[in-house]
Amino acid sequence: MRPSPTTLRAGLFTLVALGICLFCAWLLFGRGTSPLQSDIMTILPATERHPLAEDAVERLARASGDRMILLVSNDDDDAAKTAARELGEALGKDPVFASVIAELPPFDLDQLVTPFLPFRFHLLTPEDRAALTSPGFDAVAALRRRLNEPFGANVGAKLTDDPFGWMQHWLDRQPWNRSTLVPEDDMLTAHQGDTTYVLVIATLKGSSYDDVVQRQAVATLAKAESAMLAKHPGTTLQRTGAIFYAAAARAGAERDTHVVGIASSVGIAVLLLLVFRSLRPLLIAFLSTALGVVGAIVATVLVFGQLHLLTLVFGAALLGEAVDYSIQYLCARANTGAAWNAERGVRQVRPALLLALATSLLGYALLGIVPFPALQQMAVFAMAGMAVACASVFWLLPALAQKPARAPLSPALVRLALGWQRAASGRRALVVLAVLAVAAIPGWLRLGHDDDIHLLISPPKTLEAQTASIRDVAGFGGGTQFWLVEGTSAEEVLQREEALTDRLRTWIADGKLTGFTGITAMLPSAKRQAENIAAVAPLFTPADRMNAWLAAAGFRPEGMASFVTAYPGRAFTLDDWLAMPAYTPFRYLWLSGSHGTGSIVVPQDQDDVALLRQASEGLPGVSLVDKPASISALFGRYRGYADVWLGGALALVGLAFLWRYGPRAVGRVLLPPLAGIVFSVAALGYLGQPLTLFHIMALMLVLGVGANYAVFLREGEPHAAHIPGAAYAGVLLSAVTALLSFGLLALSTMPALQHFGLTLLLGIGFTALIAPVSVPAPKKSSA
Structure with a gap:
């Protein structure tokens, strides 16, 4: 027997x-590295005026590298050091x-100075x-002062190599000598009051944003911290580093995904069981939605090469809208009764679903044209x-729902x-x-x-x-x-x-x-070095003359010949600077590549x-770069443009409705x-919510979803005329499933998703309640 076209x-x-599902599994789990991304920098828009500025932002954001910066403290000096060592x-x-530094390896200070x-x-x-x-420089007096100086704590040259102290003064200004941390008992230690910090x-051996590396490293630290605190009461551990911010973002996203995905799935399942009073429609609806989510994951990873956790949380909320299509088909099946034919059912709902899909795609396409990676994903x-x-x-679905429904829609809902x-x-x-x-x-x-950019970036206050505490104690950081x-x-960059x-030094005075970190404090320009040698x-x-001055100051001639x-x-x-291991942590300050040549100067303890x-x-050639302010300003500009986008989308939807329903009904x-x-x-406004870009973007979706409900009701009413209220019952069912998913975004830990969820909660609720105005009032005689 030849299979039917429906079955084929x-x-x-x-x-x-099945092929897409297998491909999705391979993309997620079969390539060694997960495409899931928790790095917020990857979804922020380019805001600076040219690529070199964006390179600088990226370089500064990665300055700490894939490292955990840990600070162990205790009021007992020995306990702090022992705890840090363990x-x-x-x-x-x-x-x-890859490496852990608690105790400093043996080294000769000469290796740093030489x-x-x-x-x-x-x-x-x-x-x-x-x-x-x-004019009044006295070389002998300067030499005598140097000879009688007490031995300093900082790294310095031998007296015979640096009788005037010029090199010592230079080394004192280097970044590693500005920290309050000093080698003590072979550990980098600081003291504040009665507390010792180590x-x-x-x-890390891998990236801070690699899911496997991140989970294993954080778990190992948690276990080691518990053992340390149990053995050394009174000890505290403070931490910073990209891995902790990434882990916090991942934990928040996973919580949001569980809340939105699981809660909405359970709520939608219970609702569908109550309405259809059968398990089969529930399974059919979830199968259709699951395939949509799998297809969405594959498309996103193929287009962007990654899937950000923010997108995944939003995708969990997509369940409530993607299930609408199967709900409308299943409602048509339930309303038809024994006369149900799967193919006729498809033809019946096809115009409404295609028009609804077009309006939804329009709303999301407007998100996609915004040059903002998060919204594009x-x-x-x-x-x-x-x-x-x-x-x-x-x-x-026609092959899975060939038989008539066992029962009509819930009479109470109708x-x-x-x-x-x-x-x-x-x-x-x-x-x-x-x-x-x-x-x-x-x-x-x-x-x-x-x-405010913090709508997207909201790290835990404790972190x-x-x-901030580590920055204060250890002298790390910058804003x-x-x-x-x-x-x-390179020479022009250094001179600029x-x-x-030079201006900043007057500000410090x-x-x-309080200070700054820049490359010219380590590498003067050739012009400045020429001025130095001339001096x-x-x-x-x-x-x-120099030999005579050295002898007059008390230096032995045989010891000063090499000087x-x-x-x-x-x-x-520049090549010398790049080759020096001591300057490796500061290479992020120098920019060189296809986008040009430049340098970064970071202020300390000043964010005005x-x-x-x-x-x-x-x-x-000098400009201030403030990435958070740039993004905030960009959000403001996009918010200003959003009225035009929303008006344009409304006009396009109106034209589609005019084509479908004519001028009298549009x-x-x-x-x-x-x-x-x-x-x-x-x-x-009444709730006191300030309007953000994410509210406006959610309104785009309100337009699409609201248009769907009007279309579902307008198209479905003629086919369900024998059961007054049944078509609108299907609309309410779609609306409640959307509220159960998108509305739960209002509980997200991320402000942007909260705003998205609240706006959709309000918008979907209002449009669902107002949808009956799109069709004539049902006659009471037909009740």
Whole structure:
């Protein structure tokens, strides 16, 4: 017996679906690395004026590398050091860490100082250069002061290599000498009050954003911390590093996914069982939705190469909208009764589903055209998921739902729907809507706006506090603002940075700034080095003068011969700086590549943007980069454009309705989504919610979903005329499933998703209640 076309289509669709499912499994689990991404930087838009600035933002964000920065503290000095030592040993046993530094390896200070000796005459502090060029410089007096100086705690050169202390002064200004941490008992230790702090650095073998590495490293640390605290009461452990922010983001996203995905799935399952009073429709609806989600994951990973956890949480909410297509098909089946034919059922719902799909795709496409990776990922995920779910209704569900439904829709739901449809349709409903529109005006007038980047980035306050504490104790860090210095060559960049840092030093003297980190504090420009050697040259011309001064100050001639003969040495170059291991942690300050040449200067303990911007005023090639402020400003611009986007989308939906329903009915069908948007925005105003980009983007979806409900009711009413209220019951069922998913986003830990969820909760609720105005009021005689 030859299989029917319905069976053939379903078989072909099943084969394709199985292939997509297997491919999805391979993308997620079969490639060694997971495509799931928790790094927020990957979904932020480019905001700076050219690629070099974006490179600088990326470089600064990755400055800490894939490391755990841990600070062990205790009021007992020995307990703090022992606890830190044991913590390092415990972490070092796990292969997830490439290295763990708790105790410093044996090293000779000469190994750090010796590489600088060939350049010593080219490296001067501003104070030494000024002293050398002043008319009253007394070389013998300077040598005697140096000879009688007490031994310092910082890294320094031998007296015979640096009799004037120029190199010592230079080394004192290097970044590693500015930290309060000092080697003590072979550990980097700081003291504040009665508390001892010990630094432990654990370098990961992989990326902080790799799911496997992240989970294993965090679990190992938690186990080691528990053992340390149990053995050493009174000890505390503070932590910072990209891995902890990524882990916090992942934990929040997983919680949101569980809340939205599981809670909405359970709620939708219970609702479908109550309405259809059969298990088969429930399984069919979830199969269609599951295929949509799988297709969405595959499409997103193929297009973007990754799937951000933010998108995954949003995708969990997509369940409530993707299930609409199967619900409408199953409602048509239940309303038809014994006369049900699967193929006729598809033809019956096809116009409504295709028009509804088109309006939904339009709403998501408007998200996708925004040059914002987060919204683009959500748009691709949703569009692919909706398309696959809708296709499953046409190709797969007819084969699974060939037999008539065992029971009609729940009579209680139909009676409820009919009662509200009668109350919310006709002229009286239009008058009520007009009154509500007037009442909405004060809500609109109360609206403010909020474009803060922290709508997307909201790390735990405890982690932020620990990061601030480590920065205070260890001297690490800097904020999110920095100066970008650009030039056509390395030398021009260095000279321009020196113009900036010379100004910053005056600010430090005036108390406006506590410090900064920049490359020219380590690598002066060739011009500055020439000025340094010019300042030193008179002391060695002739060389006998220097020998005489050294002898007069009390230095032994035989010990100073190497110092005199070493002059003038050679210039310190960029290649020398890059080759020095001591400067490896600071290489992020230098930018060089296809996007140009530049450097980064990071201010310390100052986040007044207006003040920081003043520092770069009038300096060629120097600008302040403030990524959070740039993104916030971009959000504000997009929010301003959103009115145009929303109006354009409304016009396109209106044209589609005009084509389908004609000029006399287009107003009625368009009224539910339009009124839903108006009332949702007013409600946000009354709730005191400032309007954000994410509220506006959610309104795009309210337009699409609201249009769906009007279409479902308008198209379904003629086919369910024998059961008054049944078509609207299907609309209410779709609305409640959407509320159970999108509405739960309002419980998200991320403010952006909260705003998304709240707006959809209001918008879907309003449009579902207003949908009856899109069709004439049912006659009471037909009840």
